[in-house]
Amino acid sequence: MNIVALSSGVLKQEPPAALLNQYILGLTGASRPRICYIPTASHDSPESIVTFYETYPASRYEPSHLTLFTRTVKDMRSFILHQDAVCVAGGNTANLLAIWRLHGLDSIMRDAWEQGIVLYGASAGALCWFQGGSTDSFGPDLSAIDNCLGFLPGSFCPHYDSEERRRPTYHQFIAGSLVDGWALEDGVALHYEGRDLRRIVTGRPGPKAYRVENMNGDVRETMVEPELL
Numbered sequence: 001m002n003i004v005a006l007s008s009g010v011l012k013q014e015p016p017a018a019l020l021n022q023y024i025l026g027l028t029g030a031s032r033p034r035i036c037y038i039p040t041a042s043h044d045s046p047e048s049i050v051t052f053y054e055t056y057p058a059s060r061y062e063p064s065h066l067t068l069f070t071r072t073v074k075d076m077r078s079f080i081l082h083q084d085a086v087c088v089a090g091g092n093t094a095n096l097l098a099i100w101r102l103h104g105l106d107s108i109m110r111d112a113w114e115q116g117i118v119l120y121g122a123s124a125g126a127l128c129w130f131q132g133g134s135t136d137s138f139g140p141d142l143s144a145i146d147n148c149l150g151f152l153p154g155s156f157c158p159h160y161d162s163e164e165r166r167r168p169t170y171h172q173f174i175a176g177s178l179v180d181g182w183a184l185e186d187g188v189a190l191h192y193e194g195r196d197l198r199r200i201v202t203g204r205p206g207p208k209a210y211r212v213e214n215m216n217g218d219v220r221e222t223m224v225e226p227e228l229l
Contacts, residue, residue, distance in 0.1 A: 041091030155181030
């Protein structure tokens with residue numbers, strides 16, 4: 001039962017991202033992993049689908065994708081449960097959750113997780129697995145969201161170093177309604193086995209992870225140095 005949550009870098013081919021992808025797909029134990037890409041959060045962006053197939057060529061993987069705005073797969077359960085890994089796109093987390101729930105994909109993804117299929121994604125594709133977190137789903141200003149899938153405990157905040165409003169607003173959310181959680185700089189990944197955090201990894205020196213907690217009304221941020229792959 002593996003979930004890998006990243007801040008960024010899933011559909012990139014430069015060496016740091018390649019190291020993270022190699023680590024993630026190594027969790028499948030497959031020599032030629034079957035990978036399904038789900039671009040719901042990006043409104044099934046054709047450009048991101050093309051990038052996915054460029055990132056995971058058929059010479060090394062068995063790539064496929066599942067679109068929901070124009071749905072072509074009738075039996076989604078069989079389709080998803082046939083995979084070794086599922087990669088979820090970034091984009092609008094609130095839209096992802098609403099559409100997955102409408103189509104019943106949320107429960108299928110829980111079954112996939114419980115059956116050992118590796119789930120991973122960046123930004124919205126990471127936030128969706130937690131209880132809640134920081135999102136720009138509702139407009140240009142960041143908001144708290146607390147009705148995510150809840151496979152993983154706590155809250156999540158991506159882009160901690162690349163978007164200047166992420167850190168102060170996440171602190172505000174933790175001081176308010178959000179449960180304690182993790183904030184990641186771009187290039188860092190949290191690897192969970194079941195609901196337990198196993199490793200924090202990165203493909204390049206520099207980016208950090210942060211545990212952000214509400215300590216009796218005061219927000220405490222603790223920096224954690226990721227393992228370099």
